[in-house]
Amino acid sequence: MNTLSNFDYSYIDGKFIMSYKHITRELQSWDKEIDNTSLAIANSTNKPIYLCMSGGIDSEVVALSFIKNKIPFIGIIFQHESGTNYYDIVYAHDFCKKYQVNHLIIYLKEYEFFTTGIEKYISQGYQSDTIGKYMQMFIFETVEKLGGCAIICGGEPVFNTINNEICIDRGLGYVPTLEWLKNNNATHHLYFFEHNPEIYASYYKEPLVDLMLKNPDYFRSNYENKSTEKMMIHHKYWPEMRRRPKFNGYEGIDNVRIQSNVKLRGMFPHIQPNWVPVTQIKQQLGV
């Protein structure tokens, strides 16, 4: 059994089991819970905080919360050496310039890393069906060497309707980076929006999410991880945030990503989606 602040997970008899912890206090609005989480992370470490800034709105929302709460942090931007993710990280560059955020640029030989570079982690026993998880390990390793505490801003629920039931995928593919953290005895934050039950639950209580969760039709075509409702909610609370297209940062090296992911799925066929009904998650959270 592995324990994080928001959920426990275990792998028993070939079956992956994950359960969310119950909320312990009254929920606040999404923006307030983000502030609470920023403060909780800041209070939990004496190390300098490195916020991984991809150019997306998730990391920018957290950066805005840090600035608002006067929490010192360093932005860390992973820039592909050939410029293949510049269209995405340019938003992070612009943000750091606008808000005078101290930031560090790490140049990544993207073609090398996403083909042969990831083998280092595979040989250490980390199994993932997507290259993104190995990138997360690289980020944590980099910040660990810098003596810092890293934050990656993932973890918001992405809903999919499976057999007429709204679910999220919480399978084996979700945890290899958590395993890396455990094995390296390293304290970084991978899933900011799942840091504690209250921030996670408050997303479910957002009026737009609450309404959409009543109708499975909204999530029948959500297979591409484009969570439009999240964008709308973020922009509702942070209207000053620049609107932008949703990127995954790999568009410029899509061929490499697809080929590597196919190879990974062939190597680790047991990593399959584990669709957990939202009703079950809400029950566990107590909302």
Added chain:
Amino acid sequence: MIAFDYNYQNLPNSVWPNTNINQRFRIQFKPVTRTVNNWKEELLISIRNISESTDKPIYLCMSGGIDSEVVARLLIESQIKFKALTVKHKKGTNYNDTSYADRFCKENNIEQISVSIDAEHFFTKGIEKYIAQGYRSTNIYHYLQLFMLETIENLGGFALGGAGELVFYTVEDQICLKMNPSYILGMEWCRNNNAGHNLWFFHSSPELYCSYLNLDVVKLLLKDPRYFVNHHYASNEKKIIYHQHWPEMIKREKASGFENIQKNIRNPVETELRKRFPDLQDLFIPVSMMKQNLGVE
């Protein structure tokens, strides 16, 4: 079949700066005249009404965006025959967008007519022809609309397009619709040429507007102006609603088709157009006023 009346007073340069856009440009939405059905039913009623309004072959302008694809899906569902017309930049600068239209037509056996334009020439020099005829816009897309209307008119067809969806903006804490005198360019062209095309499908009837405003998601969002602060042209709620109704439709990023010529062509040309036509300012119409016009407030 446009569900609003409009009037733009084209005042001389010596006069208009002393007036407000509200005084020069008026939009009056037509009132609802029957029971409003759900949105999908209203869409189907509109497409049938349009089809019955013309004997000419229908050419649907398909850009590769979800609006025109929704109209195509409605035509297919209603078993209405049509051809698709897609304008492609010769240098392939709008391929990202039009490839969705190509794919849709191929998968659905829709005859697709591709019209090539030299984007740089058209948007810098070609538009002057329309400006000389008195069509003034600060948005180069509207000249492309005129080109499409003209092309389909020459083909002896009826032009149909998926424009006109409601995009909301919060202005001074009030949720509004944005209109610009440029917006009516194509409608004016149709009037002047006695041509009954309809590129503005989502403006087809007051009942269609109402049914959209009645959707759960739209109702919820319209209660909170924060959703539409600093909004831009891409309507996220529209994406949610379209994909809810057509889950099989491929999700895609909102593209204007101008992304690859935005910096070098669109921005400088539109900056120049704004200098030439400074009177064409945005008009923000409160949604509450629209509802009043529709008679549903």
